[in-house]
Amino acid sequence: VIILIETLKHSARKEQNHTFYKAISEALPKVVNPGDQFKIVAFSLKNGKEDILKDVSTEFTDNYSKLISDLNAHETPTNSFTNKQASNIYGAIIEAVNQLDELDSNFPKSIFLLSEERHNKEIINVRESAIDLAKDKGVVINSIKYNRHLYETHSDPSLAIKTYGLNKILTKSSGNLDAVN
Numbered sequence: 001v002i003i004l005i006e007t008l009k010h011s012a013r014k015e016q017n018h019t020f021y022k023a024i025s026e027a028l029p030k031v032v033n034p035g036d037q038f039k040i041v042a043f044s045l046k047n048g049k050e051d052i053l054k055d056v057s058t059e060f061t062d063n064y065s066k067l068i069s070d071l072n073a074h075e076t077p078t079n080s081f082t083n084k085q086a087s088n089i090y091g092a093i094i095e096a097v098n099q100l101d102e103l104d105s106n107f108p109k110s111i112f113l114l115s116e117e118r119h120n121k122e123i124i125n126v127r128e129s130a131i132d133l134a135k136d137k138g139v140v141i142n143s144i145k146y147n148r149h150l151y152e153t154h155s156d157p158s159l160a161i162k163t164y165g166l167n168k169i170l171t172k173s174s175g176n177l178d179a180v181n
Helices: 011-031 064-073 089-102 121-137
Strands: 002-006 039-043 109-115 139-145 167-169
Touching (some): 002 011, 002 089, 011 109, 039 064, 089 109, 089 121
Parallel strands (some): 002 039, 139 167
C-alpha cells in the first residue's frame, strides 16, 4: 500500500495538511498488520526533472510506529512547486503505480490517495493514462477527498471508481484552520 498525501504549502492548505497527518497517525495502528507493506509518500507539482513523489518513509514496512515517526519528521519545503493550490495528482499516481509494480510482493497492491482533488487543469489529459496504468498493473486507488469549510468542492471520483477502489468524502470542517476535522 502506498499512502499518497497531497502536501501543498499554500496558506489555504494548512488545515488539510494538519488533518491528513493526524488522520494517518491515528489510522495506521488500526490498519497495518504484521507482514503488511506500507509506504508513505507526499506530492505536489513536479519540480523540474525530479520525481513528483517525495518519500516520507523510505521503504515499505509493517512497522506503523516507524511510519508515524517518519510522517511526523517530514517537512514539505516551501517553493514555487509546493506553494500552489493545485497539484499533479495524475503524475503522482503514475509514479506510485510504478513503485508498486516494482515491489516484489504477492500482496494486492493499492494506493490511498489523500487529496483535495483540485488538479492542475494543464495536466487533466493524463487522468486516463493514470487510470489505465493502474488497471493494467492491478492497482486499486482508494481516494480520500478533503473538503474545506465554505469552499468550492473539487472532485474527481473517476480515479477510485474506475479502479474499483473507494471514494470517501470527509464531512465539512468548522473552518478553524488550526483544528483537525
